[in-house]
Amino acid sequence: MAASRQWPFVGRADLLSRVVELVDADTHVVLNGAPGVGKTRLAAEVAAVFSGRGVNVHRIVASPAGSPVPLAPFAALVGNAVGSEAVQAARVALGANGRAGAGDPVLLVDDVHLLDDASATVLQQLLAGGHVRMVATLRNTAAATVGVPAAVDRLRHEAGVAHVDVTPLADDHIVSMVERALAAPLDGRGRRLLVEAAAGNPMYARELVEGSLAAGVLAGHAGVYSFHGDLTATPLLEEVVLARLAPLTGSHRTTLELLTIGGSLPYSLVERAVGFEALEELERSGIITAAVGSDGRPQGIDVAHPLYRELTRARLGALARMRIYRTLADTEAAAAGTHERSPAQRLRRAVWCVRGGVELPEHELLDAASHAVAAGDVPLATELAEEAHRATGSAAGAMMASWCAGQMGRHDDAVRFLRDALPQETDPWARAAMRLRIAEELWWTGRTEEGAATLADADAEPGPWTALIDAQRGMHHMLVGDLPQAVTISTPLMAHEHVWVRFVATLAYTLASIYSDRATDAIEASNAFLATVGDGDTRLLGDPNQHLAVQLVALAQSGDLATASAFAEVAYQETMRQPSIQARGWAAMLAGQAAELSGRLGDAARFLAEAEQLWASVDVPGFATWCGAGLARTQAELGAADEAADTLARLRRYVRPGMLLNEHLVHIAEAWVAVARSDRAAAAETLMTALDRSTRGGQWANVAETWHEAARLDVLDLLPGADGWQRPAGALAAARFDMVSARRTGDARGMEAAGSAFESMGALLYAA
Secondary structure (H helix, E strand, O other): HHHHHHOOOOHHHHHHHHHHHHHHHHOOOEEEEEEOOOHHHHHHHHHHHHHHHOOOEEEEEEEOOOOOHHHHHHHHOOOOOOHHHHHHHHHHHHOOOOOOOOOOOEEEEOOHHHOOHHHHHHHHEEEEEOOOEEEEEEEOOOHHOOOOOOHHHHHOOOOOOEEEEEEOHHHHHHHEEEEHHHOOEOOOOHHHHHHHHHHOOOHHHHHHHHHHHHHOOOEEOEEEEEOOOOOOOOOOHHHHHHHHHHOOOOHHHHHHHHHHHHOOOOOHHHHHHHHHHHHHHHHHHOOEEEEEEOOOOOEEEEEHHHHHHHHHHHOOOHHHHHHHHHHHHHHHHOOOHHOOHHHHHHHHHHHHHHHOOOOOOHHHHHHHHHHHHOOOOOOHHOOOOOOHHHHOOOOOHHHHHHHHHHOOOOOHHHHHHHHHHHHHHHOHOOOOHHHHHHHHHHHOOOOOOHHHHHHHHHHHOOOOOOOHHHHHHHHHHHHHHHHHHHHHHHHHHHOOOOOHHHHHHHHHHHHHHOOOOOOOHHHHHHHHHHHHHOOOOOOOOOOOOOHHHHHHHHHHHHHOHHHHHHHHHHHHHHOOOOOOOOHHHHHHHHHHHHHOOOOOOHHHHHHHHHHHHHHHHOOHHHHHHHHHHHHHHHHOOOOOHHHHEEEEEEEOOOOOOOOOOOOOHHHHHHHHHHHHHHHHHHHHHHHHHHHHHHHHOOEEEEEEHHHHHHHHOOHHHHHHHHOOOOOOOOOOHHHHHHHHEEEEEEEEHHHOOOOOOOOHHOOOOHOO
């Protein structure tokens, strides 16, 4: 509950020290800053310092509601006194007599610009009499300086008053404040969304979190909080922000609506729609900002704070949004004329037309959808591709719409789009690709028999295109954990003349090679494919970045964990800017694995919890299981065995018959929980199951990991078969072998050497 949540004071330690020093020097302080930036909280922290010394501290609050009532803020100090008697009464109440042992009293004045004339006069005379130190807050907006009492204005400019600017908090301080209040981390995208919406304003961040929690938009999963929908403001925040926006009408309101729906817009487009005068007035009032080019002319227009956009959008109905999109589309068409549009401009126009009810040709919609995919905005690509599919029902539209829907977890829709379009397609390569995609969607969701039957249907149309079907069969063997068969099928197909075949076959081969303890071969094959792909378009078969993800896994297995970790972190930070769920799932999964190996278990738990939730949200239970198993092991390593057991219980609900490659991770996590509960026999039994399954599938990297975990859990004495285990070729697997061998024989030097090998490759979790 919000009432019990403690919001910490962060990012202002140096500023707090500075203000305290000024007050100690008998200097009055005025804290200047925007609404919600933290002036009142800083003043409260100053008060706490002096109260802790035994200094008498009193706070008065000026407000719009109380300002018409003379002396209302001073009522508790002066009672019914007025004029000079009010000043004397206040001095007595404060103890401003120069005899206070702990120091002169401190008077906090919140929103000093809102004081009524009588209160402002009392304050000025009270300070002029000495033995009172003031800390006041003052909004630095243009509106706040209008109508300020003359006494306050004179006070602001007196020699003994220091003005201290309270600036927006840095992004990392906003995140720290929120995560400390939640007592749990946000996921990567949640951090990004929050810092962008708050824009350094701690009150905005707090009220967005409280509002989103109350609305169920912000929720925790395995100790990590994520936003599921638009951030929701509390009524307090809405009141604060909308007070500035509600009075806008006419072209001023139109400007705000255009920027709300269209985002940051070119100056020329907005001026064409609303005229110059409205823009100038809105800029002067701080509602919008203009980005200026090197020639000094305005280039772009945007709202001054992201919340202006978010709260305005929340109040626009469906018809209003359609009207605004249509206005944007019409204005852009008139402005662009016959000029060639960039890909980003074509995407923007397509969105405005689709949402404004303006028809576009299919090729423009599919071009825009492809650009959205490249930009990492799969939800937007899905909207555009489905519009193209609805308009024409073509195979091209079906392929794009299917791929996008699958990325969003709508696997049944993805299959339906393709099955509806398959009878109309005459190109045998396209028909093979469509069947591949249908089988893939079925395989991801555990319908392996139906997926295999779909591939079998393609055998009735023999030709060179069946190589694409064979490549997908290699992928299925890899995913189910039959690595020798995956390598056998995919190896000759990596040299096929068609880029689609090479794309799928290389994925199957490289992943099978990594887990077969041939990571170097995987990297070479992946590099060879990327060098020959040229202009070939593989996006309808899968994300081209999958090959980069594969290389990161291979780098870690080959012992170059430092490079793998660095690239995983960069990829994570980049994808957290994107709406694409699967892209974020890949990035979080890889970042979690790298963090665990590096010994950063807290980070690993956050990444893996995030990855599990992302994969589960798009109904890819195999990857969700792999991430959840890594999370459970990490939780157990951190001493949270009960949490690890809860995670394992959740994983049992995932149906994953076609995704058994890394099933050993589940057994390893079960073993960690069993040891935590003092059941070594159960740990050994589940690890033996993992060893048997991994050995039958030729998963030698997984065999090495399982033996190593047995050594870490000190159950090697309960497991037979280690004598027949051959030293692997990969650097990481070989170090695991050396550590296990040294542990079995009690070879202290061998253990030290293995630890040094782990340390040299950055696997600090094992080096300790």
